[in-house]
Amino acid sequence: MDFDEIVQIQDNRGFDVFSRNRICLTYGEGCKLYDTEGRQYIDFMGGIAVNCLGYGNAKLVEAIESQCRKLMHCSNLFYEEQQARLLKALTEGTGFARAFLCNSGAEANEAAIKLARKYYHDKGQGKYRFITALNSFHGRTLTTATATGQEKYSKPYAPLTPGFIYVPFNDIKALEEALLDDEVCAVMLETIQGESGVIPATKEYLEAARKLTEERGIPLIIDEVQTGVMRCGRLFSFQLYGIMPDIVTLAKGLGGGFPIGAMLAVEKVADAFKKGDHGSTFGGNPLACAAAVAVLSQVNSVAFGDEVRRKGDFFKELLKGLSKYPFAGEPRGEGLLIGLPLSLEVDGKKVAEKMLGEGFIINCAGSNTLRFAPPLIISEGEISAMTAALDRVLSQFSKTE
Numbered sequence: 001m002d003f004d005e006i007v008q009i010q011d012n013r014g015f016d017v018f019s020r021n022r023i024c025l026t027y028g029e030g031c032k033l034y035d036t037e038g039r040q041y042i043d044f045m046g047g048i049a050v051n052c053l054g055y056g057n058a059k060l061v062e063a064i065e066s067q068c069r070k071l072m073h074c075s076n077l078f079y080e081e082q083q084a085r086l087l088k089a090l091t092e093g094t095g096f097a098r099a100f101l102c103n104s105g106a107e108a109n110e111a112a113i114k115l116a117r118k119y120y121h122d123k124g125q126g127k128y129r130f131i132t133a134l135n136s137f138h139g140r141t142l143t144t145a146t147a148t149g150q151e152k153y154s155k156p157y158a159p160l161t162p163g164f165i166y167v168p169f170n171d172i173k174a175l176e177e178a179l180l181d182d183e184v185c186a187v188m189l190e191t192i193q194g195e196s197g198v199i200p201a202t203k204e205y206l207e208a209a210r211k212l213t214e215e216r217g218i219p220l221i222i223d224e225v226q227t228g229v230m231r232c233g234r235l236f237s238f239q240l241y242g243i244m245p246d247i248v249t250l251a252k253g254l255g256g257g258f259p260i261g262a263m264l265a266v267e268k269v270a271d272a273f274k275k276g277d278h279g280s281t282f283g284g285n286p287l288a289c290a291a292a293v294a295v296l297s298q299v300n301s302v303a304f305g306d307e308v309r310r311k312g313d314f315f316k317e318l319l320k321g322l323s324k325y326p327f328a329g330e331p332r333g334e335g336l337l338i339g340l341p342l343s344l345e346v347d348g349k350k351v352a353e354k355m356l357g358e359g360f361i362i363n364c365a366g367s368n369t370l371r372f373a374p375p376l377i378i379s380e381g382e383i384s385a386m387t388a389a390l391d392r393v394l395s396q397f398s399k400t401e
């Protein structure tokens with residue numbers, strides 16, 4: 001198929017729900033992507049925080065290749081080694097007793113929500129309400145869209161799943177007041193609101209969320225779908241905040257590009273799921289598990305995490321240099337999940353478009369924030385080249401706007 005045919009078919013035969021760039025990608029290597037016209041791009045989006053090892057990582061490819069020759073899928077009615085390996089990797093030394101494997105971030109959050117309700121159901125208490133934050137993002141299923149504290153994702157699909165209360169992010173008092181409700185069964189938060197423009201929780205906020213939920217015996221769920229798997233320089237970004245939640249959800253980076261999600265829980269809460277309480281046909285699929293094991297074996301070390309943080313700090317330093325443009329704000333984020341807010345006089349989407357012309361893939365999230373989530377193997381040279389190109393692009397805006 002040529003470029004025009006591909007575009008024509010996708011635009012007219014797929015649901016028209018995505019705003020796609022008019023570029024058709026064919027191949028990737030390291031942090032570079034190539035399109036049908038042979039153009040090269042350095043990827044600072046990583047498939048939206050997914051391709052943590054870049055493209056063509058030898059160990060990841062080998063793990064998937066060799067597993068698909070052996071056993072591509074088997075049902076959860078049998079035991080299987082790759083799943084056991086992944087469960088071990090996710091629970092050993094993490095403080096979580098059990099992991100439920102699924103296929104996406106939304107499914108991981110659905111599992112967390114069901115687990116928290118089941119926990120109180122088993123206690124014979126009718127607690128069912130969740131507190132989530134305004135501007136959060138937790139997925140696109142009906143319940144996770146409801147959990148998402150942004151009406152645009154849920155309003156057209158009413159009636160929604162009952163039982164969600166929204167509080168302003170980073171507002172301890174509001175959380176405290178919402179927790180006075182006796183029917184609250186869990187608090188669900190991100191450490192950094194990625195989709196809303198890389199907005200980090202303050203340390204005080206997450207500490208207070210942990211303390212308040214602990215005092216009331218209510219599970220704290222941390223959604224690490226975007227921030228987990230070393231994106232922020234730790235397996236779980238909550239480790240940077242010195243807290244330990246009861247439930248955590250992962251997806252995106254976990255399979256390094258292969259779809260997989262996971263919901264992990266501490267023993268006390270995990271025990272609420274008994275045989276038949278939850279399930280998934282593809283969850284824990286051997287191919288996906290082999291991919292995730294290959295990812296974790298390469299990224300899950302202190303040295304790798306420290307390197308991610310070092311590169312993230314280097315990146316933020318270079319972005320700070322762009323504050324010479326009055327419309328560029330202070331860079332924020334942790335590790336290699338970084339946002340550069342722009343004031344509204346410059347359209348971040350246009351900046352991202354122009355960056356494609358310079359050979360760099362970046363993205364605009366939230367109200368107007370440039371978001372960077374490159375493969376974790378990105379080099380300092382590539383970071384410098386991107387920030388230099390961004391400087392050139394922003395200078396055009398400062399002349400014309």
Ligand SMILES: Cc1ncc(COP(=O)(O)O)c(C=O)c1O
Binds near residue numbers: 105137140225226252
């Ligand atoms: C924090 C967070 N939670 C959940 C999701 C949903 O994940 P998925 O698209 O894999 O269902 C996302 C996706 O962007 C996310 O960023």
